[in-house]
Structures are given as C-alpha cells and as structure tokens.
Amino acid sequence: MFIDTHCHLTDNYISGDLRDVITRATNAGVGMMICPTADPADIENALKITDTYSNIFATIGIHPEYAGVDAAQFMTDAVLSHPRVVGIGEIGLDYHERTDNRTAQIKLFEQQLELAKKHALPVAIHTRDAEEDTAAILGGDVRGVMHCFTSSWGLAKIMLDRGFYFSASGILTFKNASEIRETFAKIPVDRIVIETDSPYCAPVPYRGKICEPALVVETARVLADVKGLKLDDLETILYQNTMGLYPKCHVK
Numbered sequence: 001m002f003i004d005t006h007c008h009l010t011d012n013y014i015s016g017d018l019r020d021v022i023t024r025a026t027n028a029g030v031g032m033m034i035c036p037t038a039d040p041a042d043i044e045n046a047l048k049i050t051d052t053y054s055n056i057f058a059t060i061g062i063h064p065e066y067a068g069v070d071a072a073q074f075m076t077d078a079v080l081s082h083p084r085v086v087g088i089g090e091i092g093l094d095y096h097e098r099t100d101n102r103t104a105q106i107k108l109f110e111q112q113l114e115l116a117k118k119h120a121l122p123v124a125i126h127t128r129d130a131e132e133d134t135a136a137i138l139g140g141d142v143r144g145v146m147h148c149f150t151s152s153w154g155l156a157k158i159m160l161d162r163g164f165y166f167s168a169s170g171i172l173t174f175k176n177a178s179e180i181r182e183t184f185a186k187i188p189v190d191r192i193v194i195e196t197d198s199p200y201c202a203p204v205p206y207r208g209k210i211c212e213p214a215l216v217v218e219t220a221r222v223l224a225d226v227k228g229l230k231l232d233d234l235e236t237i238l239y240q241n242t243m244g245l246y247p248k249c250h251v252k
Helices: 018-027 040-052 102-119 131-137 153-161 178-186 213-227 231-245
Strands: 002-004 030-036 056-059 085-094 123-128 144-146 165-168 192-194
Touching: 002 192, 002 213, 002 231, 018 030, 018 213, 030 040, 030 085, 030 213, 040 056, 085 102, 085 131, 085 144, 102 123, 102 131, 123 131, 131 153, 144 153, 153 178, 165 231, 178 213, 192 213, 192 231, 213 231
Parallel strands: 002 030, 030 056, 056 085, 085 123, 123 144, 144 165, 165 192
Antiparallel strands: none
8 A cells, every 4th residue: 555654634734525535545545644733733633633544643743834833832742642643743944935033943943853852753854945954953863754855965865874764745746856856766765755745746647736645646656667666566665664764653
C-alpha cells in the first residue's frame, strides 16, 4: 500500500466529507495517511480524526506563520504522548512571505525541536527561502523528514548526513520542476517518502485542483520513473522507509 505521509485533513482544509476523501484514498491503494497540524486550532480535531480512523496518524506542530505563539501551551505532554501521534510537524522556517518576524520564527522552531527531543519524536520540517538558518538550527541531534522538499541539493546533502528523509510531493510532477527531479534522482531511494500536502500541490494531471490523498499515487508514478524503478517495487520501498521514519505507525 501507499502511505501519504503529509496530508492536512482537518475541517479547515478538506473539501467535502472526510469519509469520502478516505474512501477515495483507499480505493486508490493509499492505505495509511499521516495528518499534520499547522494552526494550533487544528490540533484537537487532528487527534479526533486519528481516534476515529485506524489508518490515520498525526504529527503535531505549529507552522512558522504562527510565530509568536507559545508552542508549549498547545503541544502538551498529554497531546504529544497520544498513541496516535507519531511525530512533531509541520515546523520550521518560512522567509518567502516575510522576514520581519525571523527571530520569532526561530524561537518557535527551536521550542518545538526541544519538545521533539523530550518526547523522542521525529520532526517534519517546513523550510522555504531559509536554507542557511534551517541547516544551522537542525544541528544533528534530531531526526525526521524534510517535508515537501523543493530546496537545493546542497541542503539535501547536509540533511542526508544528519539522517533525514526527504518527502516528494506533487510538485515533483510539474513541468518546471526538472531541478527538483534531478535532486530526487540523487537522493538514495532508502531515504525518500511521499506525500500530497493536501489540499495543496495537486500533481499533474490534476494541477490547480484541490489535492487529496488518493492523488499521491500520481506522484509515485513520476518518482518511480525518476528512480528507474517499477511502481510496485517503489511502493514497497516507500512503505519500509515510512516505517523507519515514523516507528509508531501501525495499522491493525
């Protein structure tokens, strides 16, 4: 089965009934989904979703756009010890839209990294136009995944040495994404996972439409071509990699 390692499934993001979204994913061969949080207000609903659906897990984190909040207020011991919480994310830095709050972004990022260390959880990292600070802050004492990775091969090499995985999203399929495909061609196949980042980044031929977990298979087809693998073989590898990244994942 395929695993969508990063799909926003809370009410603020999905279009339509969540049950229908999950049914379409299952029918497409996507047997497991991991729901991250970005907005602190998403956390309660994400946990409810994981309690309702046995094939959905969560990563809990606060996106850099909410810099200035106190992560500890929302990411309590009880939340992070929840049996269905498999990681901390999405967290990181985003200087694309603004840099005036750089200090607040870094403070929030570092606070959440400390929580990840405390609870021995992997991290899902968001980085956009912030490679230097991201590499400096992720100094090697945490492990996780570079979510929706579109950064440089230079950053990839640094994070490979630190044991990180790299997640391919629908952006990999875009016509103008040749540099990203070249980067994923270089990344060892045992360090790659896959995601939709739903409802964003719908892959070709659905680009511009609302994305959902069922479409992760379209990205997998392109990734298989990039890595020179049969789709079935890649499916097995991606499953094994996801279990290595998120050891708490299991489907009864």
